[in-house]
Amino acid sequence: MSEKNDGGPAVEVPLVNGGVALVSPCDYERVMSYEWRLTTKGYVARRGGNSGSVLLHRFVLNSPPFLDVHHKNERKTDCRRENLDELSPKEHQRMHSHIVTARNIASRIYPLTGTCKTCGTEFVANPDHRGRQTCCSKRCACLAAVAARKEKQVQGLRR
Numbered sequence: 401m402s403e404k405n406d407g408g409p410a411v412e413v414p415l416v417n418g419g420v421a422l423v424s425p426c427d428y429e430r431v432m433s434y435e436w437r438l439t440t441k442g443y444v445a446r447r448g449g450n451s452g453s454v455l456l457h458r459f460v461l462n463s464p465p466f467l468d469v470h471h472k473n474e475r476k477t478d479c480r481r482e483n484l485d486e487l488s489p490k491e492h493q494r495m496h497s498h499i500v501t502a503r504n505i506a507s508r509i510y511p512l513t514g515t516c517k518t519c520g521t522e523f524v525a526n527p528d529h530r531g532r533q534t535c536c537s538k539r540c541a542c543l544a545a546v547a548a549r550k551e552k553q554v555q556g557l558r559r
Contacts, residue, residue, distance in 0.1 A: 408424065408480060408482045409424070409425055410422040410423070410424070410425075410478075410480050411423055411424070411428045412541075413428070413431055413432065413436060413444075413456075415436050415437050415438050415444065416435050416436065416437045416488045417437045417438055418438070419438055419477065420477070421425070421436060421477045421478075421481060422477065422478045422480055422483075423456070423460060423465075423480060424480045424481045425429070425462050425481050426481070426483070426524055427479075431459070431533070434446040434448075435503065436456055437448075438477070439453075439465070441476075442476045442477070442529050443455050443456070443476050444456035444457070444476070444477055444479065445458070446459075446509065456479045457471065457476075457479045457484055460478050460479050460481060460484065461481070461484055461486060466489075466532070467486045467487065467489075468486070468487050468488070468489050468491075468492035469484055469486055469487075470481055470483060470485040470486075470492055470495060471483055471484065472484070474501055493505070509531075510527070510530055510531035511525060511528075511531065512524065512525055513525060513533065514533060514536075516534070516535050516536035516537075517533055517534045517535060517540075517542050517544060518536075518540035518541075518544045518547075519536065519540055521536050523536035523537075
């Protein structure tokens, strides 16, 4: 048994594919009756259950499927009761919204700047337009729409 600075006492559970997970002493015997492994997403799980696997943090709290389990210190292998919290999915999502925002910004595939097709000036694109913004302002967008309408009329007369 080892003492951790960020919580109560912890017992190390060896994982089949290397490494260890931490659990509270009161859960150790029940946890050790199964073989646990580290998943590709960094969680600790065992085979079995309705979905084919059981996650250690859900097993420790015997959590119902409609609740999420949050790791307070954000270490997925730290499954001590002191480190786990049952939350509604909405509360859990709110706690991690900063991570989702950062991930969205990092994976942005649309250009952040553009060149106005009407006046030719450089502009900072509005991220809500998802790469479709072609003009720097509403004024230029209206001028472009009028020019496109006139071009369509001219092409109609040529036929």
